[in-house]
Every structure is written in C-alpha cells, then in structure tokens.
Amino acid sequence: MGLVLHSLWNRRFVATLTVVAIALSVALILSVERLRDSARSSFANSASGIDLIIAPRGNDVQILLATVFGVGSTGTGMSGEVLDVIEDMPGVAWAVPLMQGDNHKGFPVSGTSEDYFTHFKHSRGESLLFASGSTFSDPHSAVIGAEVAERLGYRVGSEIVNAHGAGTVALEIHDEAPFEVSGILAPTNTAVDRMVWVSLEGFDGLHAGDEAPSADPFAAVTDLDAHEHEHDEAHDAHAFVPDQLNAIYIGLSNRTAVLGVQRAIATYSAEPLAAVMPNVALLQLWSITGTAENALRLMSVAVVVSSMIGMVVMLSAALEARRREFAILRSVGAAPRDVVLMIVTEALLVTAAGIALGLALFWAANLVAAPLLTARFGVTLSGQLLNLREAALLFTVLCFGGLASVLPAWRVYRMTLADGLTTRL
Amino acid sequence: MLRGPSGSGKSTLLSAISGVVDVPAGAVTVVGTDVSTLPASNRDRFRADHMGLVFQVFNLIPWLSALDNIQLPCRFSKRRRLRVQGPVEGEAHRLMRALGLDPDTLGTAKASDLSVGQQQRVAAARALIGKPEIILADEPTSALDPEARNTFMHLLCQQTQDSGAALLLVSHDSGLDHHFDRVINLADLASTGAT
Numbered sequence: 200m201g202l203v204l205h206s207l208w209n210r211r212f213v214a215t216l217t218v219v220a221i222a223l224s225v226a227l228i229l230s231v232e233r234l235r236d237s238a239r240s241s242f243a244n245s246a247s248g249i250d251l252i253i254a255p256r257g258n259d260v261q262i263l264l265a266t267v268f269g270v271g272s273t274g275t276g277m278s279g280e281v282l283d284v285i286e287d288m289p290g291v292a293w294a295v296p297l298m299q300g301d302n303h304k305g306f307p308v309s310g311t312s313e314d315y316f317t318h319f320k321h322s323r324g325e326s327l328l329f330a331s332g333s334t335f336s337d338p339h340s341a342v343i344g345a346e347v348a349e350r351l352g353y354r355v356g357s358e359i360v361n362a363h364g365a366g367t368v369a370l371e372i373h374d375e376a377p378f379e380v381s382g383i384l385a386p387t388n389t390a391v392d393r394m395v396w397v398s399l400e401g402f403d404g405l406h407a408g409d410e411a412p413s414a415d416p417f418a419a420v421t422d423l424d425a426h427e428h429e430h431d432e433a434h435d436a437h438a439f440v441p442d443q444l445n446a447i448y449i450g451l452s453n454r455t456a457v458l459g460v461q462r463a464i465a466t467y468s469a470e471p472l473a474a475v476m477p478n479v480a481l482l483q484l485w486s487i488t489g490t491a492e493n494a495l496r497l498m499s500v501a502v503v504v505s506s507m508i509g510m511v512v513m514l515s516a517a518l519e520a521r522r523r524e525f526a527i528l529r530s531v532g533a534a535p536r537d538v539v540l541m542i543v544t545e546a547l548l549v550t551a552a553g554i555a556l557g558l559a560l561f562w563a564a565n566l567v568a569a570p571l572l573t574a575r576f577g578v579t580l581s582g583q584l585l586n587l588r589e590a591a592l593l594f595t596v597l598c599f600g601g602l603a604s605v606l607p608a609w610r611v612y613r614m615t616l617a618d619g620l621t622t623r624l
Numbered sequence: 625m626l627r628g629p630s631g632s633g634k635s636t637l638l639s640a641i642s643g644v645v646d647v648p649a650g651a652v653t654v655v656g657t658d659v660s661t662l663p664a665s666n667r668d669r670f671r672a673d674h675m676g677l678v679f680q681v682f683n684l685i686p687w688l689s690a691l692d693n694i695q696l697p698c699r700f701s702k703r704r705r706l707r708v709q710g711p712v713e714g715e716a717h718r719l720m721r722a723l724g725l726d727p728d729t730l731g732t733a734k735a736s737d738l739s740v741g742q743q744q745r746v747a748a749a750r751a752l753i754g755k756p757e758i759i760l761a762d763e764p765t766s767a768l769d770p771e772a773r774n775t776f777m778h779l780l781c782q783q784t785q786d787s788g789a790a791l792l793l794v795s796h797d798s799g800l801d802h803h804f805d806r807v808i809n810l811a812d813l814a815s816t817g818a819t
Binding site (some may be wrong): 202205206208209524527528529530531532533534535536537 | 665668669671672673677679683684685686687688692696697699700701750
C-alpha cells in the first residue's frame with residue numbers, strides 16, 4: 200500500500216490528470232442524476248395536493264404546465280358556471296377557480312379565491328403557510344410566493360403592477376390597476392414560490408379598462424388573442440364575478456371517486472372540458488422528456504467510461520517503463536501475485552481519489568447551482584449529500600475501476616513471469 | 625565464487641538457484657530444500673525468506689529512499705522481518721553504517737540520486753537485512769572502478785560473515801578471487817557435468 204502510494208507519487212503528474220478526469224466524469228454523472236431526480240420530485244411536489252385539474256379540453260401536459268407551473272397557457276377559457284356544477288358533484292371536497300394570463304416581472308399571476316390558500320397542498324400534504332401578512336383583504340390585494348418576495352424585495356404593503364402575457368416581455372402594463380401585497384407565503388420549494396395571486400375580482404377588474412383587442416398591436420402575433428377576447432367577454436357581463444375561468448383545481452373527499460368525476464366532466468354537455476390527473480399528466484411529461492434524459496445519461500456514462508479508459512492507458516503506458524521496478528520487487532521477494540495486486544490497488548486508489556474529488560466537485564457545483572436553478576426554473580436541488588442510488592452509482596464506478604485494471608494487471612503478470620529477476624533494458 | 629566468461633551460463637545458474645527458472649527435480653537444493661520441486665508461489669516465498677540478491681546495476685527502486693529500499697525484503701518476508709532484532713528501520717541504519725554509508729545524510733535520499741558505488745552498497749545492505757542464509761551476487765562489481773570494487777567487496781564479505789550467510793558471487797573478474805574461500809571455474813563445472 201505504502202509502495203503503491205510512493206509509486207503513484209513518483210508519477211504524480213499523470214496520476215493527477217487521471218484522477219481529475221475521473222473526478223469530472225463522476226461529478227457529471229452525479230449532477231445529471233441529481234438534476235433529473237430533483238426536477239421530478241420538484242414537479243411532483245408542486246402538483247401533489249391536487250386530485251384533478253378541470254380546464255377547457257386540451258393537452259393534459261399543457262394544462263398541467265399552464266396551471267400548476269405557470270408555463271404557457273391553457274388557451275381558451277371556460278364559463279364560470281362550471282364551478283358551480285363541479286362543486287355540486289358527489290365526491291368533490293373543494294374546488295378552487297383559477298384565472299391566468301398575466302405576469303408580474305416574469306412571475307405568473309393567477310386570479311383565485313381565498314380557498315386556494317386553505318385547500319392547496321404541496322409536497323405530500325403540506326398546507327400553504329403565510330410567512331407574513333394574510334390572504335386577500337380587498338379586491339386589490341395580492342399574495343406572493345416566497346421567491347417572488349425575496350427576488351423583488353417585496354414586503355406586505357408593497358405595490359405591484361402586473362402585465363399582460365405569460366412571459367417576461369410586458370405586452371401591456373396594467374399600471375392603472377396596481378395591487379397591494381397583503382401576504383407572503385412561506386417557502387415551499389415548489390412552483391408556488393414563484394407565483395403571484397390576486398383575487399378573482401381583482402384579476403377580472405384588471406382588464407375592465409382594456410381597449411378592444413385590435414388596439415393591441417402585438418395581439419395578432421401572440422397566442423394571447425384568446426385571452427383578450429375572454430376577458431372582454433368577462434367584463435361585458437358582471438364586473439367582479441368571474442364569468443370566464445382558465446382552470447379549476449379539485450380536491451376529492453374520496454380519492455376513489457376520481458374516475459367518476461373525470462367521466463362526468465368529460466361528458467359535460469355544455470362545453471368541452473377535460474379533467475386532468477396531475478400525476479398521470481406528469482408521467483406523460485416524463486415520457487416526453489425521457490428520451491432527452493436518457494441521451495444525457497448515456498453521455499455521462501460514456502464520459503465515465505472514457506475516463507476509465509484513460510486510467511487504463513495511464514497504467515498500461517507506465518508498465519514498460521516500470522519493468523525494472525517490477526523485476527527489483529520480485530528479486531526482493533514479491534511474487535507476481537503481489538505485483539498484480541499493486542496494479543489493482545493503484546487503479547482502485549486512483550478511482551477512489553477520482554470519486555472523492557468528483558464528490559467534492561459535485562457538492563461545490565450543487566452549492567453554486569442550487570440558487571440559480573431555483574430562481575430560473577423553480578427546481579430545488581435536494582440538499583441531501585448523497586442518496587442511496589448515487590452511492591450505488593459511485594460503488595459501481597469503483598468496481599468498474601478495479602475491473603478496468605485487470606487488463607494492465609494481466610500484462611504485468613505475464614511480464615514479471617517472463618522477465619524473472621533480471622532486467623533486460 | 626563462481627567464475628566464468630560472459631555467456632557461460634553464470635546468470636542462468638543463479639536464476640536456477642533462486643528458483644526463477646524451472647529446473648528438473650533434485651537439481652538444485654538450497655539450505656536443505658529442493659527448490660525445483662516447490663510450486664512457483666512457494667519458490668517466491670522461499671527466495672524472499674532465504675536469499676538476498678545483488679545485481680550488476682539497477683538494484684534499487686529509483687523513487688524510494690535508500691532506507692526504504694533496504695527495508696523492502698522485510699515487507700515481503702515475514703521470516704526476515706522477524707529475524708531482525710529491534711525495529712527494521714534501526715537495522716537498516718546499522719547496515720548502512722556498517723557498509724560505510726551515513727544513514728542520516730544518505731538514508732532519506734532517493735535511490736536515483738546516489739552514485740553507482742553507493743547504490744551497490746545499499747543493494748548489499750538490502751540483501752543482508754533479516755539475515756538470509758545465502759547471498760547471491762551477480763557481477764555486483766562490474767560497474768565499479770577498481771578502488772570502489774575492493775572497498776565494496778571487503779565490506780560485503782565482512783558483513784556476510786557477520787550475519788553468518790553464505791555468499792555466492794558470479795563474476796568474470798579474477799581480481800576478486802582473493803576475497804573467497806572457494807573459487808570455481810564454470811568451465812570446470814561444465815566439463816565435470818559432461819563427463
């Protein structure tokens with residue numbers, strides 16, 4: 200062991216390069232795995248408290264992304280009467296209406312009722328908590344997620360102005376109708392942290408002073424056209440009662456009722472609706488992104504393999520130069536077996552050092568990337584140092600390192616047998 | 625001492641004695657053990673336990689210090705480690721001193737930084753550590769100048785005697801004859817074998 204360390208130290212330059220190569224590959228494969236797991240659990244946590252999402256008929260994944268994550272839009276609206284119908288359905292414990300289509304500095308703004316804060320559950324059954332303030336106190340109140348508050352420096356009482364549209368590009372700023380922050384939610388590590396809620400009345404009222412859609416020069420080139428119409432229709436009727444909704448979250452009193460409710464909604468005759476089970480939609484989403492994920496995984500496995508080949512190259516290239524060393528070791532009593540063991544130990548040491556350095560890199564990358572990922576994508580990296588699967592992965596890499604050394608070890612064995620004690624140089 | 629011109633089979637004979645090459649059963653017996661009948665791994669063990677070897681050049685592992693080089697056999701042979709009285713490192717110091725090397729200045733130097741003469745003495749110390757029964761030396765002096773050669777031989781013989789080991793040295797150099805009790809010419813041996 201001491202001999203192996205000495206010998207490696209003697210070749211520290213190449214050995215270090217090899218260790219670094221392995222470390223990078225290990226960090227890469229760990230990061231890919233962690234990112235994937237975190238993204239999935241983050242998404243699943245965001246949607247975990249909703250049994251069904253009712254929205255105008257459309258693609259399940261699109262509906263899920265638009266409602267729970269504020270990515271894209273559901274397209275058309277549905278009439279506000281649906282809410283009453285759904286609330287009366289057997290098995291429905293609660294229903295929370297949702298209006299969407301605005302943003303505040305890139306954060307999605309939704310119109311909802313106060314019920315949202317009492318019924319919505321995230322991360323396997325945790326309720327939303329207010330870090331400060333409370334729910335809407337008047338139509339111009341707004342509740343903001345923890346991250347919105349932190350990033351924009353808002354406190355209870357801050358005034359916010361929303362813009363129309365779903366992106367960071369403010370197509371139309373509703374500066375005539377500012378909102379006052381009435382509450383800030385505690386961090387949930389889900390999409391909720393990045394959202395802004397206003398009351399249905401307030402959201403509807405935003406668009407009360409809108410011009411006709413044709414006055415908006417961008418309306419024709421965006422897919423927000425539908426929204427414009429929908430809002431116009433909305434305030435043609437009553438000022439503060441939502442006539443048009445984008446979606447309704449449903450919680451069931453009995454989860455076995457889910458299929459019945461889903462069927463009832465699918466066959467609802469007044470307008471085409473869809474009832475989306477978030478978990479099913481997520482599975483669909485994963486099957487779409489799965490190909491890309493697998494490609495990424497395959498790449499990182501390839502990088503690990505190539506770093507291992509690099510190690511075999513390092514060990515093999517040094518063999519010729521070390522013939523003398525091996526012959527001397529044999530003359531002082533080392534059996535060929537001992538020499539082989541040295542090579543295998545060397546490979547394991549290099550791999551282990553690579554894994555250790557890789558872990559350090561991975562943790563460092565996590566520290567740097569975690570806030571960025573949360574801010575940009577709402578994905579929270581799990582704070583775990585190493586989970587079981589990742590540990591198993593590292594162990595596999597180590598075994599593979601040992602296995603990779605068999606080739607040079609075999610050559611050494613043949614060499615030491617052939618050379619005996621004399622060194623022919 | 626075994627003498628013969630180069631190519632006469634001296635080194636091969638040493639290989640046979642040390643058990644590196646296969647020989648017919650009963651052909652080589654060292655300290656009461658028939659080396660030829662031992663399986664390969666036991667031969668390695670036997671060599672490590674009972675023999676010290678010194679070669680012409682390149683005896684030392686270049687990236688180890690002189691002291692570490694001397695202690696190498698004790699890593700591989702438990703018997704030789706046990707035959708050292710006291711700590712192995714102390715014995716290595718003693719041997720260096722006995723062979724005219726200062727362990728304090730040269731002991732920690734890397735083997736590759738030593739002169740050839742010094743390297744040979746370190747190799748001798750390594751062969752002697754743990755008191756093996758037999759020291760095999762293959763042309764240990766051929767890389768040394770005459771002065772160094774005589775000093776080296778003198779020290780080697782003295783230490784071999786002190787540790788009670790037998791010294792078998794092969795060389796083509798008849799100038800070494802006076803250091804030995806017996807000098808055998810390989811050519812004579814070969815003709816004996818032939819008849």
